[in-house]
Amino acid sequence: MRTRSTSPTNRVCIRALGAFEIAIGGQAVPADSWPRRKTQDVLKLLLTDPGASFTVDQIIEALFPDADPARAARNVQARVSELRRVLEPDLERGAASRFIHHVGEGYALTLGPGVWIDTHAFVGQLDEARALADADDWMPAIEAFEDALSLYRGDFLAEDRYAEWAETPRLQHRERRLDGLTRLAGCHAELGRLRQAISCCQQILGIEPHRETVIRQLMTYQDRNGERGKALETFREGERAVREHLDVDLSSQTTALRDRIAEKERTSGDRLDPKRVAVLPFANFSANAEDDYLADGLTEELIGHLSRVRDLRVLARTSVMRFKDTTGPIGAIAQELGVGTLLEGSVRKADEDIRISAQLIDAATEEHLWANEYSGPTSNLLVFQQDVARRVAEALEVVLLLDEVSHPPSQQRTSDESEAYSIYLRGTAYGARATADGQHKALACYQRAIELDPQLAVAHAGIGRYYTIMPGWEDAAGNEIRPAEAYAKARLALLRALGLDPGLPDAHAALGLLQALRECRFGDAEASYRRAIHLNPSNLKSHGWYSVLLLHMNRIDEALHEARRAMDVDPISPLSYVWVAGALKEARRLDEAERLVDQAIDMHPPVPLENSKAKIRWLVWDWEGGLAAAEEYCRKMDLPGSEAWFRGRHALYLGRIPESLSELESVEQGSVGEKRNRLEYGLALYHAREYGRVISLMDGLLDADSFGIGYAGKSWFHLLKGLALERINDDAEAIAKLREARQSLPEWKYGSYSRGPILADVAEALIKQRLGEEDAVRRAMERLSRRSHENEVASALAVLYFQIGELDEGFRWLKTALEHHDDFLLTIKTHPWFDPVRDDPRFDAVLDRMNLAV
Numbered sequence: 003m004r005t006r007s008t009s010p011t012n013r014v015c016i017r018a019l020g021a022f023e024i025a026i027g028g029q030a031v032p033a034d035s036w037p038r039r040k041t042q043d044v045l046k047l048l049l050t051d052p053g054a055s056f057t058v059d060q061i062i063e064a065l066f067p068d069a070d071p072a073r074a075a076r077n078v079q080a081r082v083s084e085l086r087r088v089l090e091p092d093l094e095r096g097a098a099s100r101f102i103h104h105v106g107e108g109y110a111l112t113l114g115p116g117v118w119i120d121t122h123a124f125v126g127q128l129d130e131a132r133a134l135a136d137a138d139d140w141m142p143a144i145e146a147f148e149d150a151l152s153l154y155r156g157d158f159l160a161e162d163r164y165a166e167w168a169e170t171p172r173l174q175h176r177e178r179r180l181d182g183l184t185r186l187a188g189c190h191a192e193l194g195r196l197r198q199a200i201s202c203c204q205q206i207l208g209i210e211p212h213r214e215t216v217i218r219q220l221m222t223y224q225d226r227n228g229e230r231g232k233a234l235e236t237f238r239e240g241e242r243a244v245r246e247h248l249d250v251d252l253s254s255q256t257t258a259l260r261d262r263i264a265e266k267e268r269t270s271g272d273r274l275d276p277k278r279v280a281v282l283p284f285a286n287f288s289a290n291a292e293d294d295y296l297a298d299g300l301t302e303e304l305i306g307h308l309s310r311v312r313d314l315r316v317l318a319r320t321s322v323m324r325f326k327d328t329t330g331p332i333g334a335i336a337q338e339l340g341v342g343t344l345l346e347g348s349v350r351k352a353d354e355d356i357r358i359s360a361q362l363i364d365a366a367t368e369e370h371l372w373a374n375e376y377s378g379p380t381s382n383l384l385v386f387q388q389d390v391a392r393r394v395a396e397a398l399e400v401v402l403l404l405d406e407v408s409h410p411p412s413q414q415r416t417s418d419e420s421e422a423y424s425i426y427l428r429g430t431a432y433g434a435r436a437t438a439d440g441q442h443k444a445l446a447c448y449q450r451a452i453e454l455d456p457q458l459a460v461a462h463a464g465i466g467r468y469y470t471i472m473p474g475w476e477d478a479a480g481n482e483i484r485p486a487e488a489y490a491k492a493r494l495a496l497l498r499a500l501g502l503d504p505g506l507p508d509a510h511a512a513l514g515l516l517q518a519l520r521e522c523r524f525g526d527a528e529a530s531y532r533r534a535i536h537l538n539p540s541n542l543k544s545h546g547w548y549s550v551l552l553l554h555m556n557r558i559d560e561a562l563h564e565a566r567r568a569m570d571v572d573p574i575s576p577l578s579y580v581w582v583a584g585a586l587k588e589a590r591r592l593d594e595a596e597r598l599v600d601q602a603i604d605m606h607p608p609v610p611l612e613n614s615k616a617k618i619r620w621l622v623w624d625w626e627g628g629l630a631a632a633e634e635y636c637r638k639m640d641l642p643g644s645e646a647w648f649r650g651r652h653a654l655y656l657g658r659i660p661e662s663l664s665e666l667e668s669v670e671q672g673s674v675g676e677k678r679n680r681l682e683y684g685l686a687l688y689h690a691r692e693y694g695r696v697i698s699l700m701d702g703l704l705d706a707d708s709f710g711i712g713y714a715g716k717s718w719f720h721l722l723k724g725l726a727l728e729r730i731n732d733d734a735e736a737i738a739k740l741r742e743a744r745q746s747l748p749e750w751k752y753g754s755y756s757r758g759p760i761l762a763d764v765a766e767a768l769i770k771q772r773l774g775e776e777d778a779v780r781r782a783m784e785r786l787s788r789r790s791h792e793n794e795v796a797s798a799l800a801v802l803y804f805q806i807g808e809l810d811e812g813f814r815w816l817k818t819a820l821e822h823h824d825d826f827l828l829t830i831k832t833h834p835w836f837d838p839v840r841d842d843p844r845f846d847a848v849l850d851r852m853n854l855a856v
Contacts, residue, residue, distance in 0.1 A: 014089060014101060017120045018049050019175065020156030021525025031088065040065060040077070041084040046159055048102075048111040050171045052119050055105035064167040082109055121175060124153045128182050140189050141401075147186040148536070154179050155529040160555075164788055180206050184216065187223070193401045195313040196227040197277055201539060201567070207236075208563025211243035218256050221263060228275055230267040234260065274342035274365050276398055280317045281305045282335070283326035284358075285348040297349045298323075299427025300358070300383070302434060304345065307391040309540035310507070313400045317341060318542040318572035319434055336365030340573060343371070343398065345390070355379060360390055362397055371397040383423060422455035429464055441468055442478035459502035463509040466496035470516045489520045507538035511547065518551045527551055542572045546581040553588050556792055561585040576607035580614060588793060590822055592618055610638035616648070621823045623852045625656060643669040647679055654686055657831030657854065662686040677703065684722050688729075689832040696726040717743040721758050728765045729834060733773055740766050760786075760798045760826075764835070768805055779806050794819075797826035801835045813844050820851060827852065 017023040022042070024031045036042045043065050048056060058078050066074040086099040093099060101112050113122065131146035157163065158172040187202035203220035206213060217240035224233035237260040241252050281304050286297040302319055309316045317339060325335060336344055347360035361373035372393050376386045395402050429447025432440045448464040455461075469492035473485040493516060499509040514530030517523040531548035534541060545568035552561035562585035569578035579602035586595035596618045603611050612635035619628035632648035650665035666683040680703055687696045700723035704716055724739030740762045763782055770778035779802050786802075789795050796819035803812030819827055830836055831854050839845045849855045 013116045013118060015118045016045075016049065017155065018046070018159050019120050019124060019154050020160055020528060021523075022046060022159055022161065023525075026089065035088055037084045037088075038081065041081045041088065043162075044078070044081045044085050044109075045111070046162065047167055048109065049119065049121065049159075050168060052111050052122055053113040055108040055110040057106075057108035060108065120153050120155075121158065121171075124150055124175070125178065127153070128178055131182065132185060135185055135189055138192075140192050144186065144189045144193075147182055147189065151179065151182050151186070152532070152536070155532070156525055156555075160525060164785065176209070180210060180213070184219070187219065190313075191223060191226075194399070195401055196223050197313040197315060199223045200227065200229075201312075204563055204567065207240070207243075208560040209557075211239070211559050212247040214240065214244060214252060214256060217244075217252070218259055221256075221259055225263050225266070227277075230263050233263045234267070237263075274336060274340070275315075276342035276364070277313060277400065278315045278317075278341045279308060279343045279345060279394070279398075280322050280336070280339045280341040281308065282344055282346040283323055284346070284360075285327075287348050287350040288352070290351070293349070293351045295428040295431040296351055296356070296424065298326075298431035298434070299429075300349060300387075302430045303383075303387055303427065304390060305540075306508070306538065307387045308345070308394060309538045311391060311395050311400060311402065311406045312536075312539050314395070314398070314540070315571065316540040318540070318575060320542070320575045320577075321572050323434075332363055332368050333365060341365060343394075345394065356383070358386065362394055383427075422451040422458055422461070425454070426451040426458060426461050426464070429461070433464060433467070438472075438475055441472060444468065446478070457502055459499045459506055459509070462495045462499035462502065463506055463512060466492045466494075466499060466509065466516070467512045468492075469495065470512050470520065473520075485520070489516065492516050492520075505537055507534045507541055507544070510534035510537065511541060511544040514544075514551070515547050518547070518554075524551060524555055528555075539567075540571050542568050542575060542577065545571060546577060549581050549585060553585060558585060558588050562589060574605070576602035576605045576611060579605075580611055583614060583618075587618060587621070590793075592622055592823065610635045612638070620652075620655060620828060621825070623854070625652065625853060628652065643679060647682060650682060650686065654689060655828050655831070659686060659690045659832060663690065681718055681722065685829075688722065688726055689829065689834070691729070691834065693726040693729045697723055700726070718758065721762060725761060725765055728769055731772070733769045736769055737766055760794050764798050764801055767802065771806070793822065794824045794826045796822055797824040804836065804838045807838070809839060809842065809844075812839065813842075816848060820848065830854070 013027070015025045024045075044061065047061060047064055058075055061078050062069070062071065062074040066077060069077065082102060086093055086102050089101045090099060099112075100116055103110055103112055111117070111119075113119075127146065127150035131143055131150055134143035134146055154175070158175045159165070159168045162168045163172070183202045183206050187199040187206075190196070190198040190202065200220060200223045203216050203223065206216045207220065210216075217236060221233040221236050224230070224236060237252070237256070240256070244250060244252055281301055284297040284301050284304075286294045288296070301322075305316055305319055305322075308314060321339060328335075332344060336342065342365050344363045344365060345360060346363065347358060350357045355378065356376075358376045359373070360376075362371040363369070364371055374390075374393065391406075392402070395406075425447050429444040429451065432447060433444035434440070444464060445468045448461040448468070451458050451461040452465075469483075469488040472483050473488040475483055477483050492512070496509050496513045496516065499506055500513070503509070510530045511534035514527045514534060517530060518527035528548070528551060531544055531551065534544040535548065538544065545564050549561045549564035549568065552558075552564060562582065565578070565581035565585045568581050569575075572578050579598045583595040583598040583602070586592075586598065596615065599611060599614045599618065603615070612631045616628045616631035616635065619625075619631055629648065629652045632652070633645065636645040636648060646665045646668045650662045653659075653662035653665060663683070663686050666679060666686055669679045669683075680699065684696050684699045684703075687693075687699065700719045703719045704723075720739045721743035724736045724743060727733075727736035727739060743758065744762055763786070767779045767782035783799055783802050786795050786799050796815050800812045800815035800819055803809070803815060826833075830852070831849065836845070846855065
């Protein structure tokens, strides 16, 4: 059996696909081991062509382009010397390095058994996979492609995305990945695994939505799979993308394919896909009604097991549980869920024994494709679940890969304790409830299960999920769940779960959420989400959480793709609609986003969604409509202080600063979101030009235990303090605070749509210009202009041009920002950076267009 590629731990291991990482002897090299940023940059430059020699002049041109040549040459020698000591701390002065060697007039990174580089392994393993595919050895080729593609955690040196010297290898590796996905899709199609082939094509189009050959490939697979409506939607999305990116129409070949598929749809219509499966809630036939948890937990676990078969699409629990205790016609249920196959059954428990019946039903004919009964102790339930997954796959003629239904031996042993697994199932049923009480009861079950069976990996994963999502709430005893302690417990539990079962999808997904949301380690989070999705393509939250992460990495097309995959998994979940709407909002397809949010609201979700509608209404400058939606959200949520927060933000947008301050001051201490409220109050003070009060307020928040706001903890407090210090010309302290903010703002490295990094860049450029660096603003504008398609960048460029007196160019960029509906424009009415143009008639015209004119 082929095993997934991992980096060896007994040598220097370098990862450059995604965030840069280096480990020596299995130990990560910490950030403070690098004497200077340029020391690390030298190694990164060598990684652009491992083994090749880079002359001193090439290194200077890439890393020190503006320096004096003689001084730059000495700088290169010093940085190389530092790099050698980082890689070999015990290297004696003058001794030859095992990893960095001198070649003529330059330097090279040694390739050999002492160095493992993910890019080198990626290229080699793709070559191996292509050779297997060329030989029509489809199953080994699939595993080889997946092994290679698992190394691609993100674009080459993602944090250096604007470094010109990294651009060529970045594009080369990205193209290798896309080609690998294309070949992998073909291998799946050869085996009839059309679902997987479709998924590969969708991944490609998420990265490059205008690749026409893949648009046709995806349409063909969808047609073959009976998904003609989706094939036509693929054509429409492809048509929009090609026009947007290339300003051309789709070719006649693609249009002709569209016409053929449309004709088939008119004559035959879409059929229900048999590989789209719903596990209906198992009925509880036990004498004790409290055993309901066993039926619900078994339903949840069977969904998980079937979801691991990657050529099936298994509906999420949220879609099927509303059919609990219903006896409607199978055909009608299947039509409503949009599935071609249903699995239903019942559970009867007596003492420690359990009797389960299960049957697989063809939705079109209502015939049984397979049926079976199980009797025995609950300790053997895991074997039963694996057997059901295998039988369903066989009945639907799915070709199984080796890892799709089997757990490692350690996980099989965890079910030896009958009572522990039974308690775990009870916890699973509680945990599926979208309430704090349900989560607390689930935690108690998971903890009790582990007391009985410490090797129960799924219970450890449950504990990890709890402590990842619950910080800031009260625990079962009414005490606040403190973030720092909770995150430490979450990490410990999830790593314990993965140590017991490395193939546990839920643990990888929860770890990704922890890494992204709580630890700001976006590269690691992406790797965890990808692993979770690979193991379980039908996990709704893995796709949804990954889409949110991609938004914060400014990879909007990919985020939209992942959100749509979530909707494909669960087309009647309000969450799916919200995730897609969020990606559409960042793509500035605001009308489409609002329609989806409205549809989700009509589904009466357990958590109100009117706050999402409010954000969209404000972005299209419908101020009263935004406030009305926000107030409806507050009415449904019943959270003390939330109404004042929204009214304060609404007043800030309209330029009513005293009203904004009054509303935000009224929020009681200790209310939900208190730190967020204080930050919002500080922002209103900033707009009121009360910079001293801003600084004092931020100092108080920084002194408190305030980690947990958004995605970057205290960085937002540092940022707002730095912005206030910039206004009062406390330049050195302002720069220090802005840089502190950047250290914990992952968005800065990835060029996110988030406002924080852009504000920091603008503020520091203004300070440096004031301190005599005449080209500081010009350099900032050059950096930002390469990102002009991103949200809020056009606004930032307008501000910089206004600040240096080039008003015509500033208003040109402001026009672009208006067309893009930049978030930063929401506070244009009173933001101090627009003061230089407030008396310009063109600025009045902007306010009028935004419905902000007095």
